[in-house]
Amino acid sequence: MKTAPEDIPEADRVPGAPHPREARRVLGHDAARRDFVSAARGGRLHHAWLLCGPRGVGKATLAWAIAKWVLSGMASDDLTSDPESPETRRVLALSEPRLTVIRRPWDDKAGRLSAQITVDEIRRLLSFFHMSAAEGGHRVAIIDAADDMNTAAANALLKVLEEPPARTLILLVAHQPSGLLPTIRSRCRTLRLSPLAAPQMGAILSDMGLHEDAQALAALSDGSVGEALRLAGQDGLDRYQALVDLFATLPRLDRLAAAEWSSAAAGRAGAEGDPFDLAITLLDRFVARLARAGLMGAPLDQAARGEAALMARLSPDDLAARHWAEAQASLSARARAGRAVNIDPAALVLDMVLQLAQSPPARAATA
Structure with missing residues (x-):
């Protein structure tokens, strides 16, 4: 049975979040915006641009802002477009005839999005x-x-990039540009986007109605709006608070609470995201923040109540920081291996939590 168009999820949308084309402005990335506007104003608008940087920092938002700006006549100097212009309205409705978007297509037979963009x-x-x-x-x-x-x-x-049609603009969003063909990269101008600073993150999240949790989400998402929205949509802050509370029970870890926290990873993936992936992400962020605390001190912006005090206890110096950094690498490898062989998610996550709880810095930090 063929899936109705309105029921097909958009491959380039974070679950539970607005699509990047709906953003009214681009915050941050001033250098990238200046470079593009300067090229367009100076008659040097290259036919292909590679927008690269960590996942979720706003690459797609910038790409859609560029599209609206170019299609509506390039009137402003900061890539903003009149939200009431016919071109902007058509872009938002995906009905602009001079715009197309290439993303992973829907596979009706499998009932899911395809894993790749096909020829x-x-x-x-x-x-x-x-x-x-x-x-x-x-x-x-x-x-x-x-x-x-x-x-x-x-x-x-590549063939298109080698012989581009006249007056065309191709915007490639790439999370890991090193994985693209070198010949594709060489035919594109590059705009590199970095993680957003906390004030910019807070402003963007407030724009999206996440006023109360903006600071904590900004701290936990490492400057990635997409990641912050994913965490917000999956109750990530509550789950992270429970993880911090769990490790606060060291050196005698509450094993019942550990099992309860880990069991949530066994839930089914749905429109809001994958519970197993969320658990792995939160563990990874927790350990990364522990490693950073040992080198730079406890975080000024806490992602959970009591986090700063806990990290000062569990990661008091650079020796502890080195240990937590090694633990993070080990956990990431275990997560990848577990995914490959379909190990029970809850059991794998519990095993990872227990392994972290046995870490020497955790045992030593009993104050």
């Missing part, structure tokens, strides 16, 4: 450039994420 999607891009030529003005394509292209799709895109 058929790039062929659709070629058809778009041919059909939209009569519209006049620039034609814009957003590929999100370019990391998702399989080999055939990447090779097909």
Whole structure:
């Protein structure tokens, strides 16, 4: 049975969050915005741009802002566009004939999004450039994420980049650009985006209605708005608070509480996200923040009540920091291995929690 278009999830949307095309402004990334505007104003608007940086820092938001700005006439100097303009309205409705978006397609047979962007999607891009030529003005394509292209799709895109149609703009969003073909990277101008500072994160999250939790989400998401929205949508702050409370019971870990915390990882993945992935992410962030605390002191912006005091106790110096950094690498490797062989998520997470609880710094820090 064919899935109705309105029921198909968007591959480039964080579950439970607005789509990047809906953002009214781009906060931060001033250098990237200046570089693009300068190139456009100076008649040096390259046909392909690679927007790269950590996942969730705003690459897609910037790509959609660029698209709206270019299609609506490039009037402002900061990539803002009139929200009431016909072009902006059509972009928001995905009805602008001079814009297309390439992302992982829906697989009706499997009942889920495809794992990759296939060559058929790039062929659709070629058809778009041919059909939209009569519209006049620039034609814009957003590929999100370019990391998702399989080999055939990447090779097909390379041919487009080598012989680009006139007045075209291709925006490639990439989380790990090193994984792209070197020949693709060499044919693009690059805009590198860094994690957002806490004030910028707070402003963006407040814009989205997350006023009360903005500071804690900003602290826990390492400057990634996408990650902050994912955590907010999965009650990540409550889960992280429970993790901090759990490790506060050291040196005598509350094993019943540990088992209860770990059991939530066995839930089914759904529209709001994957509980196992959330548990692994929170453990990883917790240990990373412990390692950072040993080197730089307890975090000024806490992601949970009592976090700073706990980290000062469990990671008081650079020796402890080195230990926690090694523990983080070990846990990441175990998580990858567990995913590969389909180990029971709750059992794997509990084992990881118990392993962390046996860490020498944790045993030594009994004050």
